[in-house]
């Protein structure tokens with residue numbers, strides 16, 4: 001019987017379904033103080049309420065002068081203006097005043113003579129370095145004009161953008177709420193790290209991997225104890241989580257084995273948006289709805305977790321928050337040829353190198369098995385080989401997605 005949901009779909013079809021579901025489930029917005037804004041997605045456009053700089057001021061410590069070139073005998077010093085309250089100084093031709101960096105420019109000032117180039121003799125100011133008009137003067141509005149749209153809804157807040165908002169006098173910004181995420185690992189073979197293994201058991205590595213992938217996105221995942229391969233337990237725990245979380249992410253139990261219960265669970269108790277994507281690794285990826293939550297069932301192999309999360313999982317999280325800014329990716333030349341035997345889009349592990357001419361190269365890792373966590377740990381990108389089997393010659397330009405968050 002044909003399943004009544006999309007299956008064995010292309011990567012682009014899966015991305016399209018994720019985008020549509022995310023758009024229909026867009027999270028509400030909230031106002032937050034700037035200090036909590038890093039990495040958040042703006043929910044409204046940011047329009048400058050004031051100019052930056054908001055008044056003409058000096059870029060250097062020294063003297064503001066009026067009268068260029070320097071009058072015979074220099075300028076006459078008539079006052080001082082420090083950063084802070086504007087004293088309302090006005091310079092007549094031939095006059096100058098002390099000034100500090102960031103201080104309001106006295107009316108009439110035409111240039112700043114920096115302190116190191118100035119000679120002061122009583123109230124006479126001279127210099128050997130003839131200043132030009134506007135030297136070291138920062139004009140009101142030269143960075144930002146009031147009314148200019150600086151950021152758009154969907155942009156991501158960086159330190160510089162948060163600093164900009166502060167400079168504009170905004171104490172809070174409206175951002176998309178972050179999705180709440182429940183994380184489950186499943187499998188009778190799993191033991192937490194720190195516990196001894198019996199024959200047939202392995203340590204649960206996906207929990208640390210997935211939790212930190214989510215933390216790197218600024219989310220605060222809540223991880224459950226390891227689930228046994230028992231359908232009733234799995235159903236109860238996942239339905240419980242689906243009540244209180246926006247997103248439930250599981251690892252393992254989504255392919256064809258006797259103990260792979262998740263696809264049937266979702267079909268019986270929720271809704272399947274898709275199951276199985278023509279990608280490698282990560283082919284058995286499952287996506288659907290359980291209760292009001294979205295459920296993302298990642299394949300159990302650790303490298304599949306990495307690849308499916310970074311490509312499609314993160315896309316869902318971005319979409320739920322209305323993120324429009326694309327993710328960073330590089331284009332690099334294959335340092336070695338790759339013979340691709342299958343038809344799926346492949347996300348191979350690779351290491352970036354830059355040559356003396358500034359050209360990026362990527363060295364594909366021969367350890368392609370989706371259990372090869374050491375190979376993933378030793379590389380810094382997922383290099384993307386498009387659909388279709390065949391030879392990819394050395395020098396072929398490929399997309400590379402950073403996969404070592406936290407390394408800078």
Ligand SMILES: Nc1nc2c(c(=O)[nH]1)N[C@H]1C(S)=C(S)[C@@H](COP(=O)(O)OP(=O)(O)OC[C@H]3O[C@@H](n4cnc5c(N)ncnc54)[C@H](O)[C@@H]3O)O[C@H]1N2
Nearest residue numbers: 185204205206207252253254255256260283299300301304
């Ligand atoms: N007959 C078929 N067999 C398999 C298929 C298939 O299509 N037909 N797909 C293969 C692919 S591709 C993948 S990927 C895996 C995915 O399997 P599951 O998602 O069902 O995951 P499990 O079978 O539970 O585990 C797979 C593998 O990963 C290990 N694992 C699971 N959880 C963890 C964890 N938390 N930490 C560390 N390692 C974990 C598990 O022990 C298995 O070795 O299926 C293929 N088989």
Ligand code: MOO
Nearest residue numbers: 281282283304370
């Ligand atoms: O697609 Mo599986 O994720 O190759 O190992």
